[in-house]
Amino acid sequence: xxxxxxxxxxxxxxxxxxxxxxxxxxxxxxxxxxxxxxxxxxxxxxxxxxxxxxxxxxxxxxxxxxxxxxxxxxxxxxxxxxxxxxxxxxxxxxxxxxxxxxxxxxxxxxxxxxxxxxxxxxxxxxxxxxxxxxxxxxxxxxxxxxxxxxxxxxxxxxxxxxxxxxxxxxxxxxxxxxxxxxxxxxxxxxxxxxxxxxxxxxxxxxxxxxxxxxxxxxxxxxxxxxxxxxxxxxxxxxxxxxxxxxxxxxxxxxxxxxxxxxxxxxxxxxxxxxxxxxxxxxxxxxxxxxxxxxxxxxxxxxxxxxxxxxxxxxxxxxxxxxxxxxxxxxxxxxxxxxxxxxxxxxxxxxxxxxxxxxxxxx
Amino acid sequence: xxxxxxxxxxxxxxxxxxxxxxxxxxxxxxxxxxxxxxxxxxxxxxxxxxxxxxxxxxxxxxxxxxxxxxxxxxxxxxxxxxxxxxxxxxxxxxxxxxxxxxxxxxxxxxxxxxxxxxxxxxxxxxxxxxxxxxxxxxxxxxxxxxxxxxxxxxxxxxxxxxxxxxxxxxxxxxxxxxxxxxxxxxxxxxxxxxxxxxxxxxxxxxxxxxxxxxxxxxxxxxxxxxxxxxxxxxxxxxxxxxxxxxxxxxxxxxxxxxxxxxxxxxxxxxxxxxxxxxxxxxxxx
Numbered sequence: 001x002x003x004x005x006x007x008x009x010x011x012x013x014x015x016x017x018x019x020x021x022x023x024x025x026x027x028x029x030x031x032x033x034x035x036x037x038x039x040x041x042x043x044x045x046x047x048x049x050x051x052x053x054x055x056x057x058x059x060x061x062x063x064x065x066x067x068x069x070x071x072x073x074x075x076x077x078x079x080x081x082x083x084x085x086x087x088x089x090x091x092x093x094x095x096x097x098x099x100x101x102x103x104x105x106x107x108x109x110x111x112x113x114x115x116x117x118x119x120x121x122x123x124x125x126x127x128x129x130x131x132x133x134x135x136x137x138x139x140x141x142x143x144x145x146x147x148x149x150x151x152x153x154x155x156x157x158x159x160x161x162x163x164x165x166x167x168x169x170x171x172x173x174x175x176x177x178x179x180x181x182x183x184x185x186x187x188x189x190x191x192x193x194x195x196x197x198x199x200x201x202x203x204x205x206x207x208x209x210x211x212x213x214x215x216x217x218x219x220x221x222x223x224x225x226x227x228x229x230x231x232x233x234x235x236x237x238x239x240x241x242x243x244x245x246x247x248x249x250x251x252x253x254x255x256x257x258x259x260x261x262x263x264x265x266x267x268x269x270x271x272x273x274x275x276x277x278x279x280x281x282x283x284x285x286x287x288x289x290x291x292x293x294x295x296x297x298x299x300x301x302x303x304x305x306x307x308x309x310x311x312x313x314x315x316x317x318x319x320x321x322x323x324x325x326x327x328x329x330x331x332x333x334x335x336x337x338x339x340x341x342x343x344x345x346x347x348x349x350x351x352x353x354x355x356x357x358x359x360x361x362x
Numbered sequence: 363x364x365x366x367x368x369x370x371x372x373x374x375x376x377x378x379x380x381x382x383x384x385x386x387x388x389x390x391x392x393x394x395x396x397x398x399x400x401x402x403x404x405x406x407x408x409x410x411x412x413x414x415x416x417x418x419x420x421x422x423x424x425x426x427x428x429x430x431x432x433x434x435x436x437x438x439x440x441x442x443x444x445x446x447x448x449x450x451x452x453x454x455x456x457x458x459x460x461x462x463x464x465x466x467x468x469x470x471x472x473x474x475x476x477x478x479x480x481x482x483x484x485x486x487x488x489x490x491x492x493x494x495x496x497x498x499x500x501x502x503x504x505x506x507x508x509x510x511x512x513x514x515x516x517x518x519x520x521x522x523x524x525x526x527x528x529x530x531x532x533x534x535x536x537x538x539x540x541x542x543x544x545x546x547x548x549x550x551x552x553x554x555x556x557x558x559x560x561x562x563x564x565x566x567x568x569x570x571x572x573x574x575x576x577x578x579x580x581x582x583x584x585x586x587x588x589x590x591x592x593x594x595x596x597x598x599x600x601x602x603x604x605x606x607x608x609x610x611x612x613x614x615x616x617x618x619x620x621x622x623x624x625x626x627x628x629x630x631x632x633x634x635x636x637x638x639x640x641x642x643x644x645x646x647x
Contacts, residue, residue: 322465
């Protein structure tokens with residue numbers, strides 16, 4: 001109420017610059033504030049990722065490629081949990097289904113072109129996520145978070161069990177020896193080539209997600225996460241918003257899954273199941289949910305640590321991981337990224353861009 | 363006819379196991395509003411302690427008595443140190459208890475060396491009725507389950523301690539004003555739920571043998587059962603666990619085990635979708 005009256009009086013007295021910064025105009029993008037830490041972190045991560053293969057040995061580059069693909073997977077979970085507050089404990093369902101889908105494409109139809117594999121992966125993830133979202137999120141009753149998390153987890157569990165029992169899908173052993181991915185006539189093998197392909201796809205998806213989240217849609221999502229009821233009162237169709245972001249998350253997980261299948265050269269039931277889903281939750285919580293770069297950093301740190309520690313401390317490494325995770329949840333609920341990133345910057349400042357303020361002033 | 367009796371007994375005894383596992387989970391979820399993802403690992407820990415006591419030369423039965431006490435004590439401690447911080451945020455609690463479970467599970471995996479270890483039944487043999495043989499230990503599990511349900515119900519419904527638990531659930535601030543230490547009540551309730559899980563683990567380890575992923579097997583089952591039954595009451599989780607346990611045990615007699623396993627969960631999720639309040643929508647005891 002006070003907000004309303006202050007803007008009313010503002011039209012008479014206050015300079016229009018202040019006016020413009022106060023009233024959220026429909027369609028206004030979320031602007032970047034000068035002197036932010038986030039772009040610096042993003043640039044630093046990008047530079048490290050770009051030069052990494054030049055310094056790493058080949059087997060490390062292969063490992064780093066896997067990490068990049070998992071980063072993509074982590075992004076998909078971060079979108080649905082960190083931005084829309086949907087706790088999807090079955091994100092691996094989309095990852096694994098896309099992986100199996102492209103593996104079958106390769107086995108039964110001998111198609112391994114990048115331009116067929118990645119779109120198919122995205123499509124499988126998108127459709128599967130839409131169907132699951134239609135069941136879990138839409139309907140007369142608003143679904144509780146616990147129901148959605150349990151439902152998606154059950155989906156992953158069921159897919160794992162069914163794939164295990166299916167002769168067509170290779171049962172316990174999965175589908176081995178997928179051929180190498182090709183781009184036109186060029187065959188892409190593990191190593192720097194695949195690394196840069198994964199990096200380019202990751203960057204594209206990252207930028208698209210960032211664009212999406214800084215649009216009006218992203219703003220509504222952030223509101224949804226913070227106070228669902230209020231967003232509903234504003235007239236947004238909350239369940240539809242959730243279903244859309246869930247489907248987008250599914251598509252990204254699908255892209256990651258299709259790349260993973262071709263990079264590893266085989267698919268097996270674990271990538272469908274609960275183990276993989278909880279893995280991605282760890283990555284995102286570790287790095288910091290609600291920031292895209294947090295998901296990437298979390299994946300890189302967890303996988304990096306696990307690479308380094310599992311060599312020397314194979315038995316106690318999972319225990320250390322659990323302890324670290326517990327400490328992060330207890331003392332840094334916003335993840336490691338919150339050590340350098342302020343709350344204000346994480347949530348974002350929602351106001352018109354400098355250009356629009358200038359336009360309003362003139 | 364004989365097959366039918368055997369089937370009914372199998373279903374009954376498996377149902378009892380599920381009820382036993384779910385009871386602790388249900389009490390914590392209903393009375394405290396926390397979905398404890400470490401519950402499966404409390405079951406595992408109960409099983410491990412039983413194995414440990416047995417392996418250093420004491421009778422298995424002693425191990426089964428020690429397990430609930432030890433797991434309950436651990437639960438009490440964990441509540442004081444960790445879980446307490448999560449009450450304001452139930453979702454974070456799920457993730458936090460998941461981390462706790464991960465630590466316990468991996469610790470046990472390290473200690474057992476990732477092997478399947480068997481623990482003998484403290485009471486072996488079988489009971490013969492006519493031409494039918496029933497494993498004695500499974501009968502014991504059914505009996506103990508019934509006793510535990512009755513005792514837990516009596517504790518919550520009829521004792522002054524149970525009254526305090528319900529009061530703290532119903533209206534925490536009024537309970538505190540009336541001189542009830544709600545934080546103590548929460549610690550004890552959590553410990554009680556953990557102890558029930560420990561007991562469940564101890565009792566079922568002769569049937570399933572000990573392996574690190576023993577708990578995970580029951581976790582999804584437990585959550586689905588609690589949701590089907592309805593959160594907020596004592597009867598809800600028991601009813602849900604009976605239904606899920608019965609279906610899980612009965613369906614494999616009719617179709618392939620893989621399909622049956624998946625079908626139970628899918629049916630349960632569909633049920634919850636259309637009846638979110640569960641079988642028992644009434645709150646309280």
